[in-house]
Amino acid sequence: MCGKKIKMKTIVETKFYNINKKIKFESGAEFGPITVAYETYGKLNEKKDNAILVIHALTGNAHAAFYNSEQDKKPGWWDDMIGSDKAFDTDKYFIISTNILGGCSGTTGPSSINPETNKPYALNFPVFTIEDTIKVQKELLDYFGIEKLYAVAGGSMGGMQAMQFAISYPDKVESVILIATTSRLSPQAIAFNAVGRNSIISDPNWNNGDYYDKDLKPDRGLSNARMIGHITYLCEEAMYNKFGRRLQDKDKYDFNFDIDFQVESYLAHQGQVFVDRFDANSYLYITKAVDYFDPAEKYGSLSNAFKDVNAKFLVISFDTDWLFPSSQSKEIVKTLMNLDKDVSYCEIKSPCGHDAFLLEFEIQTKIIKSFLNKQEGKRA
C-alpha cells in the first residue's frame, strides 16, 4: 500500500421507474406501461430546484457517470463532466440521466417483453419521436416532484431532446445546454441513417425484426450500420491523426480482402463491440426519431417553435463537426436572438469532429460551469 494512491470508485446503481399508464405518442399510438432506467448523482435539495437532466446521444444509456460496480473498468459515458467540482457539479446539483425510450439499456424498447403477449415487442413497438422521448422523461421528473429543472443538457441527439424539452415544457426548465446538435438533420445525415437502417433491414437475420429467440441475430447489418455511423463521428483531421494511411500489423499490402489499413481495423472493432451491447431494432427506432426531428417543420418555423421558450440557452458546437456542423447551431442561436431570448454561443476548435462532445472536457467544463454559475448568481 505504501505510496500507492488508491482511487476509490464511487458506485452508483441504475434504478427503474415504472410509468403505469399509457402515453399518447405523436403518431397517435397510445403506449404503456413504460419502464425508465435512470441514474442520479448528487442530492436533490429541499426546494427541488437543483435538478439537471443530462441526456445521452444515439447509443448511450442511463449510466452517465461513476461506476456501477467495483469491477467496472470504465466509468459512465460523461464521467469527466459529472462529479464533484466538474461541469455538472454533484456538490451543487442533482443530476438525472435516463436511458431513452425505445433503447435497450433498461428503458422499455422493442427488445422488452410486451406484457400482453409475453414476447418482445419487436416491430410492434410504436415508432416514436424526440417529443415522445421527452414526455417519458417528464414522467420521471413528476415522480421526483421536480416542478422546474435547473437545466437540461445534451449532446447530439441528447441536444435535440433538450431543445424539445424547452419547447414542450417552456415553464419547466431554467436553462438549456445544447452541444453538437441540430434542429434538424441535413439530407446527408438522413442518408447516412437510411443506409445504416438499410444495412440492418437487409440482413436476413433481421427477419422483419423478429430475431430475439433466434440463434442468429442481425449482427452483420448492425455492425455495418455502426461502422457507417463512426465515419460520421470523426472528422478528416481526426482520422489522419488517429490512423493516417497506416497499415494494421503489417508492412505491406496483403493483396487480398482482409483488413489492410488501421482505419479498417478500427471500424471493424467498433462494429463488433457494438453488437454486444446494442439491439438492432432499437437502432432502427432511434435513428428514425432523429430523422423525424424537425421543429421548424412541425411548428411552421424554428422561430415559431421557440417563441414561447423561457429558458436561457447555451449552444456549443465544434468547428470540425461535419455531421451537425456549426452552421446548424448558428441557425438556432440566430433564431433565439431574433426572438430576444437569452442565448450564449460558443464554437470550440477541436480536432475531434462530432465526437468532440464526448472528448473535449476541459473547455466544455469551463464554458458550462461559467454558464451555470451565472444562472446561480441571477437566482441569488
Added chain:
Amino acid sequence: MCGKKIKMKTIVETKFYNINKKIKFESGAEFGPITVAYETYGKLNEKKDNAILVIHALTGNAHAAFYNSEQDKKPGWWDDMIGSDKAFDTDKYFIISTNILGGCSGTTGPSSINPETNKPYALNFPVFTIEDTIKVQKELLDYFGIEKLYAVAGGSMGGMQAMQFAISYPDKVESVILIATTSRLSPQAIAFNAVGRNSIISDPNWNNGDYYDKDLKPDRGLSNARMIGHITYLCEEAMYNKFGRRLQDKDKYDFNFDIDFQVESYLAHQGQVFVDRFDANSYLYITKAVDYFDPAEKYGSLSNAFKDVNAKFLVISFDTDWLFPSSQSKEIVKTLMNLDKDVSYCEIKSPCGHDAFLLEFEIQTKIIKSFLNKQEGKRA
C-alpha cells in the same frame, strides 16, 4: 416530319482486344490472357500521334460517348465531353476508352470465365493495382502502334490511372488531365470503401465470392455499398438542392420503416439499378485497387514519383468535392511545380460535389480545349 428536328444518333461499337500472354501484376501474380473491351471515337492519323486515352471512374465502362444502338436512350458516360468540337474533339483526336481490368463490362474480371477451369474466376482473380490497370491499357496502345499519347485524361479513379500512366511511361504521353482525383485516398475515403466492401462480404449470398451460378446474388450488400458511395459523390449543397428534407410521395411521416424522405428514395433507387449492371466481386477488387493507390508511399515521396514525368499536366478540382477535396489536387500541383514541371491548375466552383466531373461540361470543355489547343500550338 415538318419542322421536327431529327437528331441522328452516331452508333459506335464496343470492341475487344485479346492480350494473349500473361502480365506480371504488382502483387507478383502473373495473369492472362486478358480481354480488353474498348471503344474509339475519331480517327487515328498517319503519324499515330493524335490519340487521347480517356479513362473511366469506379463503376464506368468503355462506352464513353455516342450510342451503341439506335435503341439506346442514353449515350456514353462522357458524351458531352467527347465529339465534334467538344472538349475531346473527335474532328482532331482519336479517342480511346477501355473498360478497367477487373471490371464487369467486357474486360476480363472476376466474373469472366477462367479458361483453365471453365468457371468464373471469382476470388481466384488476382488482386491488382492501379499500376496493373495501366499496364493492360498500354498493351492496347501497342496494338494500335501508338508510341506516344497526345493525352491521357480521367476523372476520379480515372485520374489516378492517368497519373500512374505518366509515372509508369514518362516518354509515352505528352499531356495529362487529372480531374477530381487524388494521389492517395484519405483514411475517411478508405473507410467508406471498407464499409462498402464489408456490406458485400457480409451478405450471405456473396458466399465467399462464389455466387455466379446461384439464383441469389449479393444484391443487397452491393446495393448498400452503392448507396454509401453515392452519399460521398454528392455534397451537402447538392443534397439540399436535390432533396432537402422533402418527403417522398407523402405529406407527413409514415411512422414506420418505409421510405419517408426523397433522399432515401434516391439512394434506394441508385442501389437497385446498380445491381443490374455491376458485379459485386468487381466492386471489391476495384475499390481495393483504389485504396492501394499511393505513389508517394511506393516511390518514397510524391516528388520522387513525379521526378521523371515529362508530360504537361492540367489538374482540375471542384470546390465542393469532399471525397477528393481540392487540397489533394493542390498537393499534386505543388509537387509538380516544385519539380519545375509544366502544370496548370483550376478549381471549379460547382454545387455538384465529386460528381461534378460528370456534370459540369461547359466549364470543363473550355479549360480542356484551351489546354489541348495550347499543346497543339507548341507542337506546330
